[in-house]
Amino acid sequence: MSETLSRIPTGMRYYTGSEARLRRAIGNTLISIFDGWSYEELTTPTVDYYSLFEQGMGRSQAHHAFRFSDTDGRMLAIRPDVTSLVARAAATLFSERKRPLRFCYVAPVFRQKPRSHAEWRRESTQIGCELIGSNSSAADMEILAIITEVLECLDLDRNCAITLNDVDVFNGIAEELDLHPEARNEMRELVDTRNAVDLERFLAGHSSAADPQAFAQLIQLTGKRKTLSDARRLITNPRSQSALDRLERLWCVIESLQLADRFEIDLGDVSQLDYYTGLTFKIYVSGAGARVGSGGRYDGLTASFGRAEQAVGFVLDLDALTEVLMGRPYGSDLMQGPVEESPLTAGNLSDLFLAARGKRALGQRVVINPVR
Amino acid sequence: MTQLTIAIAKGRLQAGALDLLAGAGLSFSAETLASRRLAVTDESGNYRLIFMKPADVPVYVEHGIADCGIVGRDILLESEADVLQPLSLSLGACRLVVATRNDAPINQLGMLRVATKYPRIAARHFGARGVAVDLIELSGSVELASVLGLADCIVDLVETGKTLQENGLVIVEVVADSAARLVVNRSSYQMKADAVGQFIRSLKDALRRQANVD
Numbered sequence: 157m158s159e160t161l162s163r164i165p166t167g168m169r170y171y172t173g174s175e176a177r178l179r180r181a182i183g184n185t186l187i188s189i190f191d192g193w194s195y196e197e198l199t200t201p202t203v204d205y206y207s208l209f210e211q212g213m214g215r216s217q218a219h220h221a222f223r224f225s226d227t228d229g230r231m232l233a234i235r236p237d238v239t240s241l242v243a244r245a246a247a248t249l250f251s252e253r254k255r256p257l258r259f260c261y262v263a264p265v266f267r268q269k270p271r272s273h274a275e276w277r278r279e280s281t282q283i284g285c286e287l288i289g290s291n292s293s294a295a296d297m298e299i300l301a302i303i304t305e306v307l308e309c310l311d312l313d314r315n316c317a318i319t320l321n322d323v324d325v326f327n328g329i330a331e332e333l334d335l336h337p338e339a340r341n342e343m344r345e346l347v348d349t350r351n352a353v354d355l356e357r358f359l360a361g362h363s364s365a366a367d368p369q370a371f372a373q374l375i376q377l378t379g380k381r382k383t384l385s386d387a388r389r390l391i392t393n394p395r396s397q398s399a400l401d402r403l404e405r406l407w408c409v410i411e412s413l414q415l416a417d418r419f420e421i422d423l424g425d426v427s428q429l430d431y432y433t434g435l436t437f438k439i440y441v442s443g444a445g446a447r448v449g450s451g452g453r454y455d456g457l458t459a460s461f462g463r464a465e466q467a468v469g470f471v472l473d474l475d476a477l478t479e480v481l482m483g484r485p486y487g488s489d490l491m492q493g494p495v496e497e498s499p500l501t502a503g504n505l506s507d508l509f510l511a512a513r514g515k516r517a518l519g520q521r522v523v524i525n526p527v528r
Numbered sequence: 529m530t531q532l533t534i535a536i537a538k539g540r541l542q543a544g545a546l547d548l549l550a551g552a553g554l555s556f557s558a559e560t561l562a563s564r565r566l567a568v569t570d571e572s573g574n575y576r577l578i579f580m581k582p583a584d585v586p587v588y589v590e591h592g593i594a595d596c597g598i599v600g601r602d603i604l605l606e607s608e609a610d611v612l613q614p615l616s617l618s619l620g621a622c623r624l625v626v627a628t629r630n631d632a633p634i635n636q637l638g639m640l641r642v643a644t645k646y647p648r649i650a651a652r653h654f655g656a657r658g659v660a661v662d663l664i665e666l667s668g669s670v671e672l673a674s675v676l677g678l679a680d681c682i683v684d685l686v687e688t689g690k691t692l693q694e695n696g697l698v699i700v701e702v703v704a705d706s707a708a709r710l711v712v713n714r715s716s717y718q719m720k721a722d723a724v725g726q727f728i729r730s731l732k733d734a735l736r737r738q739a740n741v742d
Contacts, residue, residue, distance in 0.1 A: 272610040317718040350614040350717070375726070376614055378721055412596040420718060440718045445592020447715065 167270060179478040183262050184277040185309055186283050190260035193302050195285050198259045200241035206231040211460045214430055220267040234266045238282050238467060244503045246288045247461035251358025255289030274446050278477060284471035291466035293405050294334025299451065299468050303439060311486040315442040320421035322403050322435055326426045327398030329371050333362050347375050347426050354403060375424035381407060383421040414416055430488055464494065499525030530723040535594035537582035541708050544596045544619040551734035584613055586711065595716035596727065601706040602685050604647045612712040614728055618735060619708035624649060627697045628681040629674055643673030644683040653703050671695045675740050
């Protein structure tokens with residue numbers, strides 16, 4: 157075959173055999189868990205207007221989408237994100253429905269450029285939940301409980317870390333410093349990469365207040381309740397304080413459910429500040445070099461579709477989960493594949509398919525092998 | 529204890545990095561270090577060092593094959609790798625500069641031909657001031673490009689400035705300061721939090737002791 161036909165574009169792949177079965181099984185397991193928490197499955201358009209994603213994800217993320225123009229000249233994109241589509245449906249199709257709305261989805265998303273160098277895929281399947289129209293800590297906890305159940309069902313709960321933060325811890329400090337947007341972004345990057353040395357230098361140039369200096373020390377710590385109490389002692393501005401209060405309330409519930417070993421407080425997680433408005437979290441499992449999922453509260457998103465309401469959600473990367481579970485106990489049953497039936501053969505096609513249909517009616521597996 | 533894999537950039541930073549690791553309590557027999565093995569384990573068994581070209585360090589760390597790495601900031605700026613940088617190490621201090629021939633004034637209004645091993649850094653630097661550049665990517669002896677007229681100027685790493693001087697080049701401006709960094713994989717930072725935290729603390733102590741001796 158010529159190279160142009162045999163070659164697979166960068167970042168695309170096939171799934172076959174045991175890997176395809178495992179991937180399907182993980183998807184089914186997750187969807188049935190979501191169903192158990194009363195989340196309704198939503199299938200969204202694969203192609204939609206680029207402006208929708210630009211509004212939903214921000215330009216810096218949306219411009220990674222594959223784009224082309226419609227017959228009327230409007231710019232279209234192949235879905236780079238599902239949340240924008242769900243948020244729009246909530247504001248339009250479901251505007252009359254009683255709140256809160258609970259939606260889940262499994263859908264491939266596409267990017268021209270992968271998120272990072274380690275993430276080579278340009279097509280990846282997102283599987284997630286969105287809870288729209290509720291601002292209670294019960295909603296935040298509901299989302300975390302679902303993720304916990306997912307990790308338990310996949311037998312990953314002893315090798316995982318779900319890191320929690322609230323973007324207002326950072327926002328409170330940035331507000332106090334009164335930074336212009338460029339400096340705020342520089343500070344965000346230093347915090348995000350845990351660059352305490354440069355952060356202290358940066359902060360020293362902007363403020364002599366105690367809060368920011370204390371913050372530089374905190375970003376290097378991930379931990380449990382102690383991180384929170386340290387932070388509360390060191391950071392005193394009201395906005396950060398109320399964020400820490402919210403985190404503490406969640407942490408108390410997590411402790412009472414005896415789930416504290418799966419969670420960490422990570423005040424340095426500030427990767428998507430412009431998108432999230434409260435709780436944020438990331439999901440790590442051992443065996444994966446990058447996070448396998450993330451989420452948080454995004455109260456600002458639905459407003460851009462004409463109806464402001466509170467929302468929280470998460471997304472898991474089905475491909476990353478499949479990669480981690482290949483060869484693990486959870487996956488091994490599926491590795492084997494179903495037992496091979498002996499091939500069905502018969503002298504003529506009528507007999508052959510009569511026998512085949514009979515076996516299928518009993519739910520048996522058949523493999524047709526007509527004699528030449 | 530969880531074993532940490534640490535990627536070390538070979539060459540300029542290697543000896544200093546090994547000194548620093550020794551100061552942080554990692555011990556390797558002289559025989560191990562003299563060998564040409566690409567992966568060695570320290571005597572406690574808690575650390576495995578892997579040696580590679582500097583540009584490969586962020587690649588291994590970003591993929592999580594190495595949990596941590598020691599590499600120059602120049603390499604990190606060029607790779608744009610998504611890794612954590614919790615420590616700046618007082619090793620291999622140098623500068624990324626724009627340099628040109630003594631007698632050649634730079635005309636930034638037209639198009640500037642820039643030779644470099646750091647095409648992304650150069651593109652960002654000139655992009656930020658709206659200068660059109662023709663980037664010529666080279667893999668070594670970048671000074672030659674300016675001396676022989678392949679390029680109007682070069683963007684390169686300078687430690688003492690001696691090579692530039694000997695080739696009749698002068699520094700026009702400093703793009704960034706560079707020194708060695710400790711980098712950590714995002715997932716390892718969470719999943720091996722205790723081991724990584726311990727490693728960072730012992731490196732900090734070693735740096736403090738080094739500074740006191742100096």
